[in-house]
Amino acid sequence: MRVLFISVPAAGHVFTLVPLAWAFRSAGHEVLVALAERPEWATGAGLPVVDVAPGYDAVAIAQKVLEDDPEFAETWFRSVGPDRDISPRAPMFAGFNRPLVPGTMEVVDQWRPDLVVYEQTTTAGAMAAARLGVPAVQRNLGPFTTGRTHQLTAGLLSDQCDEYGIPAIPRPAMILERLPPSMLHARPEGGFMGGHSYDGGGVLGGLWRQRPRRPRVVLSLGGGFSARFFGLGTLPPVIEAASKVDADFVLALGNVDTSALGTLPPNVRPADGWVPFGELFRTCSAVVHHGGANTVLTAVEAGVPQMVALDPQDVASEAIGQDVRDRGIGLTAPADEITATMLERLLGDETLRTATAEVRTEVAGLPSPTAVAAELTDLVARL
Template identity: 45%
Template sequence: MRVLFAATPPISKVFALAPLAWAFRAAGHETLLTYSEQTALAAGTGLQVVDAAPGTSGNAILAELFAARPELVERWMEPLGDDPAKLAPGVAALNRPFLATAVALADTWRPDLVVFEQSAPYGLVAAARAGVPAVQRNLGTIRTGGVHDEVLRLLADDLHRLGVPDVPSRPALTLEFVPPSMLPFPAPEGEFMRYVPYTGGAEMERLPAPGDRPRVVVTLGSIRPGMHGLGPLEATVAAAAELDAEFLLALGDAAPEPLGVLPPNVRPIGWTPMDLLLPTCAGVVHHGGGGTALAAIWAGVPQLVALDPRYLGHKTLAPAVEKGGVGLVTLQDDVTPATLEALLADEAIRKATDQVRAEMETLPAPADLVPTLAALTDAAASADPAAGTAPAASH
């Protein structure tokens, strides 16, 4: 069986799909990933990667969209409420450059199944073109709702030109990775899959070791330093100076100079796998990214979500962190020494984290779900003997 994986930037979304792709590969199936930006890091996962939108930048696409339509910036920052479709203009703009390659791969590589992360509904287009099932991996607590309907409406002219005018807006199956007790909804959108931490490989002289003081890692994720700089860390760094603890700034490739002279107990580190670093930590401060939030639970580490209202994280994982009781949530500029002290001292947070960690360990691993997902192709083929036969490419 051939399985096409589809992702949009940033690279963290590729890392989120990688364990499931490995599981398919280990089970003897062929896999291929479509992505763009940081394709070398994507290839470092061990997957074969097609650069589906060479020369494009997700940050640049959104900046251009918001410059042309400034009213969208305010909508992007609003709480989603019951209208997740307000995200559709940004999602459509990010997906448009991927459409032609998605259709071409459906015609030439002929996948039997398409797996896409929630913000990459061009995977639905590839699946429709190939006549095969699509599986969505949710990013957090955003419900798909009418997002895909509106995205496909906004992309209708592009899809008509590519010869794929009719694309179902719902996948055959959705995978939830936020544990059940953390979802602030009465019912999940699909099947649960255990989170497996992966943030890329790294060459290290030695493994991270615990220090002689409590250690806190601070991260902005893989995209925000390039989009908004390091300003979101200023309050956290200033507050950290007042604590008897070690603070590590996981900045990736970003230079720390914009933060000025750092306090003696704060130091930047290069790209370090979170699954190795977090078990040595007493806490983590992050932007609300799904990978960091779930990796913290996996490691049994309390977390502080320091929200930037410009970032989608306050709409995806912060509600789950609050419902699960596994951390604190505040605005990035409101972080104080007392906030950080509470992160390190609150036993209720630590107890809740341990409970959700135990719950997470009971969920099916990616490898356990491969037979379920493979069965979708059998069911589709039985229902439609012509399924999996892509139409001739239009010219």
């Protein structure tokens, strides 16, 4: 069987597809990833990639969408419907997907996949499955529901739908949630999948080899888009609070330029380039981050408590922060209100570690990627 995976080029979106892609390859199926801008996010996982949109620039696309629609620009990253429905963001998703469509359609016409797997915002994947009439699987990203996102996005891409003979976007054959049941705020749209999170490869340097002599805390903004698009504005107040805590803090920002942060306090240091979060988190006592579902679950797998530094520009930060707080696995606060006292509580509150261990056990008990791949193989065979 041939399985096509497709995602918009954001690290957390791509990474959430990798474990299932590995499971299909391990079972002997052919796997191909349709991606743009950052093919290394999938090639680094040992997966073959087709660059379906050379020259793609996610930040430039987002900026142009907002420039072209000032009214939408005022609300887009804070606009969600009831039950955290992300369909009000369809104009942005249309901007991200439009450049992906021609190359993706060329891939499906030539390669003829039997199954298409896409993440929640990649309508191009739903369009690809519809063009061939094959089943599709949607991987959700975290705290949000889909609603009519793909129908509205496809409506904004109606010229491409007409060009490629796509009259409608059918419901996927399966939806896989990203967060475990105990962390979902809204009713699940589909089933669940456990297994370890994938967070990229990298050379493990001194931070990994040297066990900390005092608590170590990671400060992160995820895989790069948030830092590139929103900037580093949430970090200075957190760094200021960190400077007053008896702990070492590691800035894990990948290859993002941190010069705008100026001189860092003695107990705050940047990591060297991209560091796999899973390995780094296991050497740490806590994590402070922007609210990405991948980061949340990687911290859970490492058994460490977390704090979501809320960004007023980013409703995703607020939503995942609520889920983290309500489940008891971490703390949340607006980034500019985080204090040394809060960070000390993060390090010392054992109830956070207890709840984190509970969620880690819950995730471990969910169906594995191998089991999900086998179920999907049977589903395709029956159609």
